[in-house]
Amino acid sequence: MHMKDELHNGGEHDEVMTMVGKLPRSIEPQRDLWPDIASRLDAPQIARRRAGLQIGWTFALAAGLGCMALGALLTVGLMKRVGTSTAPGTLTAQTTTPAAVPVVGAPQVRQASLGGYAMLGPEYEQARATLMIGLAERLDRLPPLERQKVERNLNEVRRALGEINAALQLAPNDTLLRELLLNTYHSELTLLANVSQIADSIPSRTQS
Amino acid sequence: MMKRSLLVAALLCSAAVHADEQEIDRTLQADPKGDVDISNVAGTVNVTGWDRNEVTVTGSLGEGVERLDFTSEAKRTVIKVVLKKSTHWGDGGDADLSIRVPAASRLDVNTVSADIVVRGVSGAQRLQAVSGEVSSDLAAEEAEVKTVSGDVILRGESKPSVLTLTTVSGNAQATRIAGEITATTVSGDLNLSADTITRARLRTTSGNLSLKGALVGDARVDSETISGDLTFGFKAPVNGEFDVETFSGDISNCFGPKSVSKSEHGPGRELHFTQGDGKASVRINSLSGGISLCDR
Numbered sequence: 001m002h003m004k005d006e007l008h009n010g011g012e013h014d015e016v017m018t019m020v021g022k023l024p025r026s027i028e029p030q031r032d033l034w035p036d037i038a039s040r041l042d043a044p045q046i047a048r049r050r051a052g053l054q055i056g057w058t059f060a061l062a063a064g065l066g067c068m069a070l071g072a073l074l075t076v077g078l079m080k081r082v083g084t085s086t087a088p089g090t091l092t093a094q095t096t097t098p099a100a101v102p103v104v105g106a107p108q109v110r111q112a113s114l115g116g117y118a119m120l121g122p123e124y125e126q127a128r129a130t131l132m133i134g135l136a137e138r139l140d141r142l143p144p145l146e147r148q149k150v151e152r153n154l155n156e157v158r159r160a161l162g163e164i165n166a167a168l169q170l171a172p173n174d175t176l177l178r179e180l181l182l183n184t185y186h187s188e189l190t191l192l193a194n195v196s197q198i199a200d201s202i203p204s205r206t207q208s
Numbered sequence: 209m210m211k212r213s214l215l216v217a218a219l220l221c222s223a224a225v226h227a228d229e230q231e232i233d234r235t236l237q238a239d240p241k242g243d244v245d246i247s248n249v250a251g252t253v254n255v256t257g258w259d260r261n262e263v264t265v266t267g268s269l270g271e272g273v274e275r276l277d278f279t280s281e282a283k284r285t286v287i288k289v290v291l292k293k294s295t296h297w298g299d300g301g302d303a304d305l306s307i308r309v310p311a312a313s314r315l316d317v318n319t320v321s322a323d324i325v326v327r328g329v330s331g332a333q334r335l336q337a338v339s340g341e342v343s344s345d346l347a348a349e350e351a352e353v354k355t356v357s358g359d360v361i362l363r364g365e366s367k368p369s370v371l372t373l374t375t376v377s378g379n380a381q382a383t384r385i386a387g388e389i390t391a392t393t394v395s396g397d398l399n400l401s402a403d404t405i406t407r408a409r410l411r412t413t414s415g416n417l418s419l420k421g422a423l424v425g426d427a428r429v430d431s432e433t434i435s436g437d438l439t440f441g442f443k444a445p446v447n448g449e450f451d452v453e454t455f456s457g458d459i460s461n462c463f464g465p466k467s468v469s470k471s472e473h474g475p476g477r478e479l480h481f482t483q484g485d486g487k488a489s490v491r492i493n494s495l496s497g498g499i500s501l502c503d504r
Contacts, residue, residue, distance in 0.1 A: 152395075194354065
């Protein structure tokens with residue numbers, strides 16, 4: 001990796017860690033949840049099969065996603081540090097086709113939502129946006145065909161998020177949909193982290 | 209005459225191509241339970257375990273390869289193919305490596321398009337490829353396999369182990385596995401056949417998934433898909449508590465009760481029942497993908 005890139009990544013790492021520090025320890029729901037909670041506490045037992053998920057689910061989801069964002073950022077930050085500390089004197093990044101290859105659905109930052117029921121906090125959005133920016137750099141290290149496959153699959157995950165969100169418009173209180181949504185956001189972050197890790201560990205080239 | 213000329217030309221071309229290839233045959237002493245880190249970009253990586261405390265590397269390096277780094281210090285052996293900077297993807301950077309390692313070595317193999325084949329290694333394995341295919345005999349207690357689009361073929365030995373399998377779009381097939389498995393894919397298909405299952409955490413976005421095996425004791429299976437189809441074949445007798453739910457997909461069950469509608473107006477189905485002593489827990493969710501359960 002060029003010295004300039006290392007410095008750049010080091011600065012970005014600091015920036016990421018600063019953002020991680022700014023992540024909230026708790027996220028307030030955007031409306032009063034108690035009336036809904038109270039009504040569900042009185043519901044028949046069969047409807048409370050997943051009471052743990054239903055009570056304060058918005059809080060749980062938001063907190064869970066905050067933890068995921070934190071975890072993903074820490075993972076990426078750690079990988080960057082590892083990446084810059086290994087193989088001194090070698091190039092670990094090789095930009096092969098940044099502009100020549102048409103990108104199918106370049107990484108985009110979209111606002112994450114919980115089915116229109118609640119929006120995730122700005123800190124989460126910012127953290128996710130940072131991951132997406134880092135992803136674009138890493139995708140450049142992959143062979144063009146693989147880069148396109150990753151992008152197609154990221155779009156696949158986003159399509160899935162869209163489907164779940166659309167379903168939540170029809171059934172906003174469906175616990176299955178909420179759980180699928182949370183897990184799909186998790187999948188998106190996991191995919192980003194995995195691709196970052198794979199791209200970071202691509203074997204190196206010499207500088208000659 | 210014409211044929212002979214063509215033959216001579218072909219031989220000359222072949223000789224020219226091979227003239228740029230470099231044959232390698234190197235050996236180093238290694239710890240019997242040490243770490244062996246291997247990285248290659250394109251070509252093949254064949255790793256075989258043996259009963260000697262040494263690592264050997266044989267094979268050929270293509271013209272785009274700058275050098276092969278091969279070092280062994282303390283408990284770590286490193287085999288690394290380094291390409292010339294001018295080498296682009298798919299442009300002479302192939303290296304075909306046959307590597308022999310002490311059988312109990314811990315393996316860490318990392319490639320871009322190079323295929324990975326592992327045989328007879330009982331230490332932990334961490335195998336990662338971008339588009340290369342991965343094939344391994346899983347004698348290890350722990351294995352982590354990760355690809356972007358490469359297909360994966362794993363063969364266990366029915367010994368309890370911990371397997372983590374991740375692909376983005378690659379298909380994966382694992383047979384004779386046992387113990388804990390975590391498998392994730394976006395659009396690839398997962399085909400898993402286990403002798404015994406103690407923990408399984410499985411997730412696809414649009415890929416299909418099939419899991420066969422016997423639930424053991426308080427086994428836990430958590431599986432989820434958005435639009436893929438999930439098929440489970442649990443070996444009889446089945447003892448478990450089942451919670452299966454879809455938002456709009458179908459549920460079929462060849463044992464126990466049939467699924468019911470979640471509501472009068474919605475398309476969703478659900479199936480909750482206990483089979484046998486109910487010790488195991490099976491939880492399966494889907495948005496629109498179909499779910500199929502059977503006890504064979």
